[in-house]
Amino acid sequence: MHGTARSRVLVTGIGVESCAGDTPDELWDALATGRSAVSALDLDEPLPCRVGGVISGFDPRQYMSVPQVRRTSRFQQLLFAAALKARQDAGLRTAPGALYVGTGGGGLDETARQVTVLRTQGWSRMDRLGLLRLLPNQAAGLVAQELGIPGPVLTLSTACASSTDAIGAGLRAVRDGIADVVLVGGVESWLDVPALASFCLLDALSQRPAAQAAAASRPFDRDRDGMVPAEGAAVLVLESERSALRRGATVHGEVLGAASTCDAHHPVAPRPDGAVAARTIELACADAGLETAAVDLVSAHGTSTPLNDRTETAAIKRAFGPHARQVAITAPKSVIGHACGACGIIESIGVLRAMQDKYVPPTANLDNPDPDCDLDYTPLVGRSAVINVAVKQNFGFGGQNSAVVFGSA
Numbered sequence: 001m002h003g004t005a006r007s008r009v010l011v012t013g014i015g016v017e018s019c020a021g022d023t024p025d026e027l028w029d030a031l032a033t034g035r036s037a038v039s040a041l042d043l044d045e046p047l048p049c050r051v052g053g054v055i056s057g058f059d060p061r062q063y064m065s066v067p068q069v070r071r072t073s074r075f076q077q078l079l080f081a082a083a084l085k086a087r088q089d090a091g092l093r094t095a096p097g098a099l100y101v102g103t104g105g106g107g108l109d110e111t112a113r114q115v116t117v118l119r120t121q122g123w124s125r126m127d128r129l130g131l132l133r134l135l136p137n138q139a140a141g142l143v144a145q146e147l148g149i150p151g152p153v154l155t156l157s158t159a160c161a162s163s164t165d166a167i168g169a170g171l172r173a174v175r176d177g178i179a180d181v182v183l184v185g186g187v188e189s190w191l192d193v194p195a196l197a198s199f200c201l202l203d204a205l206s207q208r209p210a211a212q213a214a215a216a217s218r219p220f221d222r223d224r225d226g227m228v229p230a231e232g233a234a235v236l237v238l239e240s241e242r243s244a245l246r247r248g249a250t251v252h253g254e255v256l257g258a259a260s261t262c263d264a265h266h267p268v269a270p271r272p273d274g275a276v277a278a279r280t281i282e283l284a285c286a287d288a289g290l291e292t293a294a295v296d297l298v299s300a301h302g303t304s305t306p307l308n309d310r311t312e313t314a315a316i317k318r319a320f321g322p323h324a325r326q327v328a329i330t331a332p333k334s335v336i337g338h339a340c341g342a343c344g345i346i347e348s349i350g351v352l353r354a355m356q357d358k359y360v361p362p363t364a365n366l367d368n369p370d371p372d373c374d375l376d377y378t379p380l381v382g383r384s385a386v387i388n389v390a391v392k393q394n395f396g397f398g399g400q401n402s403a404v405v406f407g408s409a
Helices: 024-033 066-071 074-090 108-121 130-134 138-147 159-175 193-201 210-215 241-247 275-287 306-325 340-357
Strands: 009-018 098-102 153-156 181-188 232-240 253-262 297-299 328-330 389-396 400-407
Touching: 009 024, 009 074, 009 159, 009 241, 009 340, 024 340, 074 138, 074 181, 074 232, 098 138, 098 159, 098 340, 108 130, 108 193, 130 138, 138 153, 138 181, 153 159, 159 181, 159 232, 159 253, 159 340, 159 389, 159 400, 181 340, 232 241, 232 340, 253 275, 253 340, 275 306, 275 389, 275 400, 297 340, 306 389, 340 389, 340 400
Parallel strands: 098 153, 098 181, 297 328, 297 389
Antiparallel strands: 009 232, 009 253, 181 232, 253 400, 389 400
């Protein structure tokens, strides 16, 4: 048994929509082999950002009725699909007791469309249901209505830490007896021109040409030039051990602990010494009843931006001390790009599979390690390893820090 004597919280269902595939197996295959899922973006505007993690071939009609499709936007549809898959994977026959969803921007693309209509045709020509397609909480509300979730149904928005925070919220809900079964999820669909242009103005996105899409996301590499945007959604079913045993559920892993903090330093830049980010890791391990030296794998935030990767390296060194040189680290965004508010939960699926397969996936494109990022980031080639405890950490604009500790099944 991992951690303390509190009620164990198990992962019993997984659903995903990602640029690397729409099943956990497809996602894991890309992460385990280091095969990039980044491709060229088809944009109407000549933005310097030309690459991204695009989900191709997604048809929401496979999961919802045509009227539902008409009433919803892409971020709602992606989360809806992931939630139905997670429910099916878990074999749930009754409604979950709660739902926690993280998203950074909600329906940013729908907001842009409505503003365009307002400016070109006037307010009376705007879609009367447009508001329901852009509000961040509407994705969670749609899932709750479909599955009959009585509540709480909460949407968290802590930038790139959003869905990692959602896992922490779900962990506490099961521990506290709010519900025996909860869904936790994350979703982001932000590959629209206004959103990308805003990030371009901050010099946050890679400007590699479309022909170099596969090589664009390069966490901890000396030649990195910014993050690669991606869309996606994922949902996990978290369940008390008692409930999982009663149902005979398949267990994918265990959520041992979680923590959240804030740098309280700068709107977009991390605190340079990584002290608060390190504290987040320490608090998550303490919540799990473990020392940081017990951690076998760290799934890094690894955005491929100059500031984040240096600061994250400093945070890992602070949190783990001498163990920082021994712990295996992987950066999944090198393969699947940065799904913003959904990144933590999508990357957590990789953590769960790494523990199951006893394999550390590689950090792709780490050809020339930055001398300031001198830890074991598993460059280019993965390796076999026993992984009993893993940390998934994510950091977001506004100084948001979040970490979750997972245990093997």
